[in-house]
Amino acid sequence: RTFKVPMELPQQPLTKGESKSASIAAASIIAKVTRDRLMAEYHLQYPQYNFQQHKGYPTKAHRAAIAEFGPSPIHRKTFKGVREFYREGTPEEQAERKQKCLWEK
Template identity: 70%
Template sequence: MYPCIPPPFLRTAAIPGDSFFFERWFRADEETLIAGVDEAGRGPLAGPVVAACVILPSNCAYHHFRDSKKLTPRQRERLFTLLHSNGSIVGAGLAGVREIESMNILQASLLAMQRAVTACIAAGHGRRPRYLLVDGRFPIPMSISQLPLIKGESKSASIAAASIVAKVTRDRLMAEAHQRYPQYGFAQHQGYPTGAHRQAIAKHGPCPLHRRTFRGVVEFV
């Protein structure tokens, strides 16, 4: 079973505007690794759910990293590049469409997060984070101490950084999907249920990237 740590006060103990509070709280010394974990792609009708795990350097300019949804695509790309050059340890993982269908989107998201943490450990040459700061309500099924944080992207720079990596990675995958299935417009909406996407499904039927258990797709299977 995976441990969680949260003294009840801790979730509300952060100082407003300080997005490195939790990282400092758990870091006993420079050797203590604190990772942020987030996912992108729970809501779309097509494509995988992608997660990322990021360990920021203790001396980084953490204030640059904000919720990916509040950044422009150009800003996300710039910060994605920065995270791969500033000494951060980065891992990404995904759960595919068939896995989403077989286990539901929540469990698939947690699986993608687990894979992202494993990839982050590999990128760090086997060094495991001491604590995980996880966006959302649910811990990841791993034997690492964790603190789930609702709206974690606004409370932890590490989670915000993970949200950027997950979003950029998934957007790139959906841009590749657009080359294979241009009739659906994946490059424009990344698989989200826009009006244009729904019309394309109604006209062409689902493609192999569509989540056949999701409303908006299952009607056309």
Template identity: 70%
Template sequence: MAKIPRQLSFQHQLSTPETEEARLDRLQRFERIAYQDGAHCIAGVDEAGRGCLAGPVVAAAVILPPEWTLPQINDSKQLTPSQRETLFPLIQQRALSVGVGMVPAEVIDQVNILQATYLAMEQAIANLSITPDYLLLDAVTLKNVPLRQRGIIKGDSLSISIAAASIIAKVSRDRLMLDYHQQYPHYGFAVHKGYGTKQHRQAIAQFGPCPIHRKTFRGVKEFLPSTD
């Protein structure tokens, strides 16, 4: 029998179900640490739309059953739209609780995007039907939330709870942007969801900002009507 080259053998190992099983097991690491630290109810928290030129910033908080896994669950940015849409209802069905928070563009302009992100996360936590006693967040901590918490850099790809929250936040926001596309079709929100793509920037330059644009953001504020 011909010997399988080492490189091909390694590639074959990467594609085996055991690799996905190992990845899903690693996604439980921070949850297990929190449980060992005395946590009983863990909520993962993440946001979507922080870097957009238009639309709200949306956050989600998700409480999953201990040791629960879901094949393909990952950071929402690593998934296709169809994968996110498939995972979205599965997370909602199996989660112990899901909360969503949203802060619109006008508030973002008033308080800045970082503070708006904190507000959206605080709303999402408040909208949970179960009060968690521990939070896992993607690279931030919430000073106004009196709960034990841990901010994890790249947490949406390292924690299953944060990954689930990232999917809920992303799909919820994308659906809102599809609705906004019906109101403001010239901007192409159905395609870019408010991010600063070339198409979007060209539309702002041609038509000027619309009511859901973030008027303090570069790429938008330059095209506001003159107040002189």
């Protein structure tokens, strides 16, 4: 799938561009370093998620932190594991629903 930037400039997709273009490779490195720095800053705000270690990727530990603490304000609500949390509610809300079901039977 290609993404076209809404600009009046010629555009051409380049499959595996990082291996064919020095400027694409450089931009990729800059983007990764920038993302890693941002995640280190977010780690200071939300240490319970350990962003400094996994950089936001869905590791087992990261998924466990979301299950335990719920998503942080920086988590994308559309990502698997996060969207289910919003659909199902917090652990407390889930427990409350289960408790209500027990009393209603």
